[in-house]
Each structure stands twice: as C-alpha cells, then as structure tokens.
Amino acid sequence: MNVTDIAFWIFAAIAVVSGWRVFCTDSMVRASFLLMLSFIAVGLIMVLLNAPYLGIATVFMMAVEMMVMALFMVMYMMNPAGLNPMMMVHQHRFSIAAGVFVFAALTGLIVVTRFSSNPVAPDAEVVVGLGKELLGDSMLIFETAGVTLLATMVASVILSSRSGRFGEADTGAVPPPLEPGGEPAGRQPEQASGHAHHHH
C-alpha cells in the first residue's frame, strides 16, 4: 500500500460514511454539509485519479451548491435544526432493500467484469486536453450547456420570485383590465356569491 492507496481508502470511507449519515442526522444543516463532505471526498479521489481540475472544481461547485441547499432546507423544513428528532421516511424497508439490492447487483457486476487497463499518463496535460476538447469537437455540447444554463436561470427566477410581469405569483393569473385601474376583463371567476348570476 502506498500513500495514494491509503489516501484513497480514507477518502472513500469519508465519502460513503458521510453519504450515509446524510439520511440519519436530524439537523438539516448538518445533512447538507455531510453531503458536501461526501462530494469533497469524491473530488479528492478524482485528484488522486489524475483529474486535478475536475476534483478541485467539484469541491468548489459542491461547496456552493450545498450552501444553497442548506439555505433552502432550513427555509422549508419544519424543525430545521432537528431539536425534536424525527424520522421523516416512508416505505422504509422497501427503500433499504432497494438500496442494498442495487449495491449488491452493481458490485457483483463489477467483480465479474474484466476491465481493460489503459491508465492516463501521469504527465498528461489533462486540463489543456479538456480545454481543447471544449473548443474543438465538443463545441456543440458546450454551447448547448451554456444555453441550457441560461434557460435554467430564467426558469428558476420565474418560478421562485413572487413579483412577475403579470402580477404577484400568489394571486393567480388575472387578465388585464380594459381601462387603467379597472376590473379585470373577461369572465369573472365564480365564487360562493357568484351563484346569483345564474338566476337572472
């Protein structure tokens, strides 16, 4: 066992254990940051695997994503700090079985498969390779990703913010009035008192 192996096993243990603890802890903040720890450990394994850029970029991406995750977890979960411990699960046995089954099946598959060995050269300039790829053959993927992310920005802003172009999100869609400040045009939504309309 050399240093790389030891480091790998340590990071692997951190990744798996903290990934598991995510679903056992009561505090939402702890859960988010445990998941972050799992990601960071995987990122560091990537560095060991000669992918320094991907590994370290995983660290900073996941740090901010899990930070945002924590903000939203605390915002929407009752009892966010887990002061009253609670198990919020359903179909628990089935889920455990499914998880174990998938793990076992995949492991079996992995153990029986023979993989060809063609490791990346230790002195390969992987970041340069990635950059060339982004600007060369995979240009289309790259451009598509850019546009997709823009769409994501717009969509998430539309969905999450209250004040939109057509009024506030929680008042529902109301057609514009015929004159400024007037009643909304079109058919009025029926309300409890609206039954009177049917009689005339």
Next chain:
Amino acid sequence: MLERLAARAPVPLFVAMGRDRAPAVERLLQSADIDVTATPRHASILLVAGRVRDSDQAYLDRIHDQLPHPRATFWWGDEQGDDVDEAQRAASFDDPVISLRALYRNLISGAHASETHRLPDEPPAPWRGKGDHGQGGEGMMGGVPYGRMMPMPPTPDIRDGLALDVYTTQIGPFMPYWPAGLVLEVTFQGDVIQSAEVVQPPYPPRDVDRVPFDRLLHETTALAQIERARAAHHLVCIARLLSLVGLPTLSRRAQILAARVRANETIAIAPLRKAAARSGLTAALAPGLGRIDDRLARELGGPAQRAAGHAIDDRSDNPMYKRLDFTPVTQTQSDCRARLAQWFDEAEQALALVSAAPDAMIGQGALVEAPWALRAPPVDYRLTELLPGLEWSEALLVLNSFDSAALCRMAPLEAP
C-alpha cells in the same frame, strides 16, 4: 505570564447605558485604555453608566450573567446597586480609567474574585427526561426542547408573502446602537421586522444636555453655552450613525469633538463632515430610508420637523438671535439622510453663532429652541409603525436618526 500580559490589555468593557449618565462616562469611553465591546460575551467588566429603572434590573442581571468569567461589575454615577456587595462603585471625582484598570488587573490576577451568577441556574423550562428522546420536545414542533419552545407557527411575510416561521422576542434595553432603555417586542421573519411593540420607552434626554436650557428658566444664560450644548448633543447623535455604518473611528472623533465643545474649546465640524462624506456616509443611508410623513414631522417638532422642510424654530422670535440674523436651516426630504444633514447643519450653525456673539446673554425665561422638541404635544403615532418591513440594519439606522426626545414621543408609554 499569561496573566501579566492579559492585565495590560485595554479593559474589555460592556456598557449598559443608564439615564442621566455624566459626560465623564463619554470621556471614559474615548480612552484608548478601554475596549468597548458589542456584546457582553467579549467583555470582562460590565459598566452600568447612570441610573437604571427598577424594571431594568432583571435585564441588567441577565447581561451580567452573560459575561464570561472572570467578570465584575462597575457602577458609575449611580445610587442603585447598594445591595450588591461586590460591585465596584466610583464617585464622579475619581479618575474612572484608573479605577477600572485597577479593577481589571485584580480580576485577572485573581485578587478580585469573579462574580457569580445573579439569576438562578435553571433552564427556562424544565425539560430533562421529557419527550421521546429526553430532549423535552414533543412531536415535530411541540414541547420545550432543551427548555425553550420551538419558533412560532408561520404567518405570511409582509414583503413577499411566503409563510415561514416567525421569531418573536423582546430586544433591549442595553443593545449596542440601541436607544438606551428602549425595550421592543419584535417579530422577525428572517432578518426583516414584521411587527414591533413598545414594551418600555427609551430614557428621556439626558440632564447634561438640558442643563443650560433648564437654567434659562431661572436666570440669564450665555448664548454660547446654549449653542454649545446644542452642538454637542447633535454631535453625539451623529456619532451613533457613524458607528452604525461601520465607521467607528470617525464616530469616536465625533464624540471627542462633542466633549471638547462641552469643555468650551473652539472646534471645527467641517473636517469631520468632509471625512464622513468622503467615506460615503451619505451614500450608506439609502435615499428615502426612514421617511416620515408631514403630520408626524410637525408633531415631533425640533430637528425632525426642520428636516421635513418646516422652518419652525423658537429662536426665530428671540431678539438676540434676530440681531444675529438667525434663520433656521431646513432640509426637504424628511428621511434619515435629511435628519443627519440637519444635525450637521444645526451643529455648524450653533458654533457659528457662538463665534459671532461669544458674550451675548439671553434673558431669563426667554423662549429658546432645545436641541430636540420639548414643547411639542404628545403624539398618537407609535415608533413601531416605522419599523415593520425594514431589514435589521435599516431599522437601527431609522431608530438612530431620531433624538431620544423624539423617540420617547413616538413610544408613548411614559411621558418624557
């Protein structure tokens, strides 16, 4: 070794500002030997400056217990606290810095024993052993986990309508940059205030600021004295705002200027004002922040009224001031910025009057505007209507853009 080093540090001091504290306290706080902390957790000595109300004693005890060991209390200019044996007391003629340093040194070396807690060593509610895990809670949100309830159930937010938990608490009376004595019950969602109720009004203006104005009722008083008191009062108000926007050094400079004005020294405010403007003080106050309507401005009177554009000032009718070509300065916007500019303008005007007529005397009983508006009738308008919807730092700016008399008038539980 550690003790000897620690004993030479500036004294970490948390100040509980009582009412009618002497100006000597302000001089004390300007000393480089003193480190005024923002929270009792960072302090070793609790300084109680001036008298506190009987109803404030419980708050004071709580703060005392929040200080980490080693800790001591220092009473200043106060007849209360006689029942507390271990409390240190300083007469106003002592040099407070020397006595504070001695107390601190003894505290560090162990010669002065650290004070024990004043409130009972009990959790706010008994919780041990209750609930499924012995944590005192029940279900998801019920019970008293670790002795306290969970936050209040959700109500729609006043800014964006999202219904999340509200956090209701009393705040005050001894917060940094908080009107001394004021206790508010504030409801937060996040850091935005949803509602606020006055529990205890702030302390009225201090005696030191009103001395020349009170004296005028009985005897002929020098105009210079009156105007110096006005300038000093305004400078202290400005100092608070300067601290709040993160300019503590300029704030100390303003306080030092105020002390020098009181000591009859000749000073210039323009350099401070320039330095503050260059640091972006005006830009730090959002335009329109803390704007009050015309009715409230008129009822408050004083600088707040003039900041709203009403040139109403008792000095306009005084023959002595008329001879000096006095015309009230005004602003137009009636927001925090305008009130700050008004303080600066009035302080500068006051010092100009002093230098224009250093020997002028005002006759006994003459009507002279106080630095605040003492003679305005009580207002049926609560301070707390100004705060909802504001983020916490904005709320503090709004609170500190009024003088204590105006705040008392807007928190009408007790006549100022």
Next chain:
Amino acid sequence: MTPIVLTVAWVAFLLGMAWYIAVLDGLWSAAREGRPPRAPLANPLYRCATMLRQQSNLTEAPDLLNWRLAPALYAGLAGTGVALVPFSGASVLADLEVGIVWWGAVEALTVVVVFLHGWSANSQLGLIGAYRYVAIGLPVMLISMFVLIAAALPAESLAVPKIIESQRELWNVIRQPLGLPLFLLLGLSLSFRGPFNYADSADIAGGTAAEVSGAPRLVWEFARLAMLTAVATVAASVFLGGYLGPWLPGPVWLVLKTAAVLLALVGLSHQLARISPSRMMTLIWTVLLPLSFVHLVWAGVLAL
C-alpha cells in the same frame, strides 16, 4: 529550501503577518481618531492573552461540534491559501497544478464555514450575520474567479507559480489594472472587514461571534487575520509579480509586497462606510460583476 525550512518560514509568515495587520489596525484607527496609539506593537499580544484567559461560552442548545470546528476550519482554509504561493522560484509548499481553482474552493468553503459559525450558536443575531454573509460572499466569489481567470490567460496555466512567471516583463497590475482593486474587495469580504463586514458587525452585536468568548473567539479572530493575509499573499503574487524583483532575494520581495497590499486593505477597511446588505448585493451584481466582465475582455484582447 527543504520542506522543513519552508514549513517554518510559512508558519512565521502567517503569524507575523497576522500580528502586522493587528498593529496596522491600531495605528490606523489612532491616526484617524487623532490620538496617540496605545502600545501599538504589544497590544495584539495583550488581547490574545485576555481571550485565552476567558471562559468559553455555551448557549442553550448549540450545534457544538460545528461551533468549535468552524473557527478551526476557517484558519485551516486561510493556511492552505498561503501555501499556494511560492516564496521563490523553487520553494512552494503546495505546488498545485490548479492553484487558482483551489483558491476558488477556499472562498466557497469560507462561505460555508462562516455560515456554520453563525448558525451553530442558536441565537438570532448570529443567524442574521450568517445569512447576510452568504448573500454577499456568494456573488463576491464570482468576481474573484473572473479576475483570477483573467490573470491565468497570459500564463496559459492555472498554477500560481506559472502566473508569477508570466509577469517577468510586466506585472499584471499594469497589464490588467482593474484586477487588483476588485480582488481587494474580495479580501475585505472574505475576512469581513469595514465596508464588507456583514457577518460580525456591531449592529448585530458581533454577529456570528456574538455568543463566542474565550479561546474559540481567539481562534476566530486569528483566522480572520490569517485569511486577510492569504488574500494579500495571493494578490501580491497574481498581480504584483510575487517574488519577482531586482536586487533583493525573492522571499523578501514577497513579504514586502504582501505588507504593502495589507496596508491598502487595512486602509480601505477603515475608510469606507457600509451600505445595507440588500444594496450591497445589488451593487455587486449590477456594477462590480459587469466590471469584472469588462476586465476579462480587456485581459483577453491583450493576451492575444
């Protein structure tokens, strides 16, 4: 330099610079208040001793593990930031091929750590500080990433030593003039000072540190200074050519440049007023971030 000498030099550098900032702070505020400074050189040590002698506080139901870990991690992150920077051509503690990406990770993790520090105390003022910090810390990070990427363009590398070597003819501060000021703003934000003190300001009674006393507070305050040092060291290397310079040996140049950057940082932090977090967030997104775009285009056109 052997690794041991390097490690000792690195520790001395970190401690010395932290002390230097504390001294500068004292001198600067004394000058601004117009009074003589009080024991300027020894005051930081006295304060350390005071905090070490104090009892460590607890609150009613804190997240104790994270509360104690946060200051330690914050200091550790600052340490790795300093380790990225070479003292001279051949002596660098962490010769990372993707150095500036790691610096990005340091910034991101700092946001997490400061949030944890404010969250863990279970007190409203700490929470306000933590949430304010995230609002400012996240967008400021983007600015610094753009600025560092701009510096990486002429070097054709993400490693800090290569970026320094690319400045042999001309320092980046001249080639890319907007970079250094934008990066200094990041420094103020990472260690929450002056106009960017949204985490620990006095209007929330010390914010994330409002409930902390004793040794944990000492570690926290030291970590703030260490983080400022890290920012200044990276700035000195990426924009001022690091160890490059005539006559003097490389490490001396690095120390001198770092000290100069720190002087600018301390000055800025005392000189500017703080605006409300909401307005600061708008300012960052609508003014500073577009400015960093302009900076990147400028650097890109020059590098071709």
Next chain:
Amino acid sequence: MALTGLFTIMGTIVAGALLLQWVAARARRDRVVESQKIPFLGGSAPQTHAWQRFHVRYYSMTLLFIAFEMEMMFMYPWAVVYVAEGVKALAEMGMFLAILTVGILYGWREGIFRWQ
C-alpha cells in the same frame, strides 16, 4: 505531491486550533450556568429557540447563482488554452459573457438582487 502539502497544513491547523480551544477550556474550570447560556438580545430573553425556518431574503439570487457558477466550470479549462486557440476562444468568451449578461439583466429586471 501538492495535495499532501495542502492536507498536512489543513490538518495541522485544524488540529492545533481544536487543541487550543480544548486546553483553554480545561484551564478554566468554571461551569457555564443556565442563566449564562441565554442568547444575547440586549438583556431580554427570547421566548423560543432562534433556529427557525429562516426566511432567506435572497433565495432567487441563489438559484441564479448556481447556474452562473456552473458556467464558471467551463471557464477554467478555457483560460488555459485561450492563447493557443486564439480568435475562436475569444468568440467563445463573447458568447459566454453574453449569456451571463442576459442572465444578470433578466434577474435585475425581476428585482432578485434585492431583499425580497
């Protein structure tokens, strides 16, 4: 290896800082009493725990930020090959910054860079 250096430093500082906190706490043996644990609110005591469903005022901004941050992932490798690729890379950057600018402008128009 660079990673080893980084982790030795991180580990040493974290361990040292934790040790310092522990030793200092051991040296002072005063117990933290219940009245001392009350969170500081200017002398008042809170009615409830402060941990709440905290209303994050900038939640829309954070969502925009995540997408924004993802674009940064592409920029680092791009910067390394920028000089070698020349004008093509410049055009690429133009597209990139255009997309990000549109995102910012949209967010600004919707007012998400303010406290909601």
Next chain:
Amino acid sequence: MTLTTILIVAAALIGIGLYGTLSQQSFVMLMMGLELMLNGVMLAAVGFWSLTAGGLPTGQLLTIIAMAVMAVEMAVGFALITAVYRNRQADVTEGLTTLKH
C-alpha cells in the same frame, strides 16, 4: 486503488442515494438522494476515464455534464419547491396528493 474498488465505492454511493430517494418524504431530502446517486456516477465516470480510457478528453466532459445536470436539477427543483410552498405550504411529497385531482 484499482478500478474495481473505485467502482464499488461508486456503487455504494449509488445504493445509499437510491435508498434516500425512495425513503425520504420531504422534497429537499429527496433531492439529496438524487445528488448522492449522481455523485457515484461522477466517481465511476472519472474512474473509467482515468484507468481504462487513457485520459480521453470526452470522459472529463461527461463528468462536467453530470455536474451541470445536478446544478440544473437543484436550481429548478428549489424554484419549484418555492412556487409550491407559496401556494400550498407543502414541503413533503404527500402534501401534493391534491395535485392529482
């Protein structure tokens, strides 16, 4: 550290993630399960890339795409949760059964 061990670790992450996705009631925890599964996928992708593909650049790109998917999932997911919460104050999956009607 061989490809087999790396893949087993990845499989463990995927298994735990699947457990989380299936068992958690709240939306946000459910998303954490999904992310953990993607974490495993990313590890496996980099493992293949590094040890059998000889550093083919597209392998790295695949990982970046996985990360982008994660970012999109998070941003849109949280935006949806906000929209739903605004209207119904539901934060668990059962709270949305009325959507079926």
